[in-house]
Amino acid sequence: MTSTISISIDGKTCECPMIIGSEGERALDISHLRAATGLITLDPGYGNTGSCQSAITYIDGEKGILRYRGIPIQEFVEHPNFVEVAWLLIFGRLPKKAELARFSVRLTDNAHLHEAMKHNFEGFPATAQPMAITSAMINTIGCFHSELFLPRDDPETEEAAARLISKIRTIAAFTYRKVRGLPYIYANPRLRYCANLLHMMFSMPYDEHVIDKEIEDAMNLIFILHADHEQNCSTSTVRMVGSSQANLFASCAAGVCALWGPRHGGANVAVLEMLERIHQGGLTAEKYIELAKRKDSDVRLMGFGHRVYKNYDPRARILQKTCEKVLKKLKIKDPLLDIARKLEELALNDSYFVERKLYPNVDFYSGIILRAVGIPTNMFTVMFVIGRLPGWIAHWKEQHDDPTTKIARPRQIYTGLVNQHYVPLDQR
16 A cells, blocks of 8 residues: 655655554645645645644444444443543543542532622623623633643643533523523522523522423533544534643633634524424425425525535434434423424435435434523523534644644635735825
8 A cells, every 4th residue: 555645746755754643534645745846735624635633533424433432322322421531531531430420429518609709790781692702701710720721631631621610500591591581590509511501500509490301401412422523623623722832721612712602602593493494484394305405595404414514414314213213301392303203204205305315414313402401592502512522632632732733824825916006105
């Protein structure tokens, strides 16, 4: 097998080594291309460019495979434990019993925010976007825990991770309460991770919200399925910011801003808005499918297709079953789920979508579950942040621990004006 490929132009040659990943993925190392030939590559959207070598998550989009540290995502379904998966992603292996217990205690002990941070929440208007508050408050946490800006070893990383992963749910709950003018509810040390989040969001003074085990499991699954997804936009942002040796808190706050976009973390909101438009507009699923196929129509089938997956998103299969369980448990007859089921049935049996490999993705069902639990659409992306935070921490740590890490500095092809001259103001 050829171990290098030569690229030659104008008499200059660059020997590009072949890099082979543990799953057989192949890549050309072109890190010396510009120095050797004066050329750079142009790849808008980076769809063909590997930015790093990582041991955290593996995706095979053609086969619909997603693995965390080599473990298929389906193996976390029977006993969903988001805290265990967070440890796995960050430290590279499943925790031992004592380690998981210790990490869980650290999460419990760090659930509360510094009382002074309540004044930061009060400074936001009631109309503030929840994601703006979330990003700002992650940076604010760093002001109170600056000793963990740049953790030097695994114990310090564990402590920093515990504080961030624990406090992000408190930030989310306080954000929800803030924009609704409701009193803040403090964490209950007797509750597990997901149950505590729902408690802080939905309890009232002297009236504690009761969390059903199946609902708690559903939230664990949503967070697990969003915990990492390779070099997506927000994760790449965390790594790019972290490459400058920016601290963990600043890097994750930047990830929140990237996730905010409707093409990324806001996709499940778009799905729910689509289902509501169909329902309120009196459209049938069949009519909407036909409109989505028409070239002269601006109708799009949201929640179908994926930048990476060219097969059925394995996360969607899991959430489809979870969605049915949640609605059955809550005794909810949701017309949006009926529409979603019909859209899925029609699309999976329509050659237009099958030939284009437009299968349901994770966003197709996650919004319906969150809606059923009582979480409003403007908080959906904040829930995504909670799930994705362990992955961001894992990538920040992996990059930070790598002594060969360089600051990210993409090149460009300049297309502007050439050889212009300054014109004095009175001559313009």
